[in-house]
Amino acid sequence: MGYAKIDDRVSGGKLVEYDTCACRHCSAVIKIVKRQPQGAYCMPCGGPVCNRAPCNTRCRPMEQRVERFKRVVEQQRRSTAFAQAAGLQMR
Numbered sequence: 041m042g043y044a045k046i047d048d049r050v051s052g053g054k055l056v057e058y059d060t061c062a063c064r065h066c067s068a069v070i071k072i073v074k075r076q077p078q079g080a081y082c083m084p085c086g087g088p089v090c091n092r093a094p095c096n097t098r099c100r101p102m103e104q105r106v107e108r109f110k111r112v113v114e115q116q117r118r119s120t121a122f123a124q125a126a127g128l129q130m131r
């Protein structure tokens with residue numbers, strides 16, 4: 041949760057203040073107007089997500105991305121070990 045303030049009075053606008061929260065998927069800042077986050081709501085995450093695709097089209101929390109990254113690293117490590125076992129040098 042955060043807080044944002046836009047002072048546009050200098051250019052003839054008005055002072056706008058609003059609370060903010062972070063998108064559960066990409067950590068983008070989402071405005072909260074009248075206690076309603078201005079974005080989509082992700083049921084699996086139980087929190088607000090921003091209006092940009094793919095955040096608002098499917099659930100892809102950061103934890104899932106970290107898990108996927110770990111799997112890729114593990115696969116690369118295994119293929120490197122296999123190549124070394126086969127007498128090949130990976131450089």
Ligand SMILES: [Zn+2]
Pocket residue numbers: 063064065066067068089090091092095
């Ligand atoms: Zn997002």
Ligand SMILES: [Zn+2]
Pocket residue numbers: 064065082083084085086098099100101
């Ligand atoms: Zn989600």
